[in-house]
Amino acid sequence: MSILSVYHVSSPEWPNKVLTHFEDIASTLAEQGVGFERLPAANPISAGAEDDEVISAYRDQVDQLMAERGHVATDVISVGSHHPQKDELRDRFLDEHQHGADEIRFFIAGRGLYSLHIGDFVYAVLCEKGDLICVPVGTRQWFDIGEHPRVVAIRLFSKANGQAKATGEPIASQFPRLDD
Template structure:
């Protein structure tokens, strides 16, 4: 079940709002240009599966989403608790950053916490298998896959350079609860 927690930047310990119905989550995020919807992840893949295996399993959906959303580049994050660099990967993604192109994330296994710093608020969305979230270029964000990760997400970008993270230098992300909190 997807969950949206909305925090004021001055009170990272207590959310102002917690939503659990997809329609409510979608309408709240839509106010900021972020779209969340459900898309069946029909092909089973295990967290930690190689990127090539995920790309083959989801070739048709990647092609369809890329055409519909105008995406030209893709990447896969596939990490489980046996990954030798899980701590380093997690630490890098926990830095507030932005992308120069729109980003589409399709969760095909596991879960992750997508957080967005929008003005004076942080919107933390727990995404799980079948969640598809579209984030506009320039959105300040971070991602937590947890201390014992289990996630496979296909990421699509509106430009080849879009995958590159541009760090904001803001330490705000460190103040907010993570996936395991």
């Protein structure tokens, strides 16, 4: 089940609200310019699957999303609990950063905690299989795959070079992680 926890930056230990209904999550995020949808993720993929296998299994949906929304680049995160670099991959996403492009993240399997720092609030979205989150360029964010990861997600970017740039702010370390 997808969950949205909304925190004020001054109180990272206590969420102001916790939402579990899809419509409530989608409308709360929409107020911040973030899209939240559900798409069928019917093709079984295991965490740790190779990028080509993931993209091939979801080629039709990826092509449709790219055509409808004007995105031009893709990548995959596919990490299982036995991945030899799981700790390094987790650390890579845990610091607050911004992308130089609009980003769509389509969750194919497993789950991850996607946190968005917008104004004085942090919107921590527990995303699971079938969730699609659309984040505008420049949104401050971090992502946690957990201590025992099981996640497969396809990312789409509106620019070929939508690289992440660290903000240098320590805020992400103050908020609950996926396993907390």
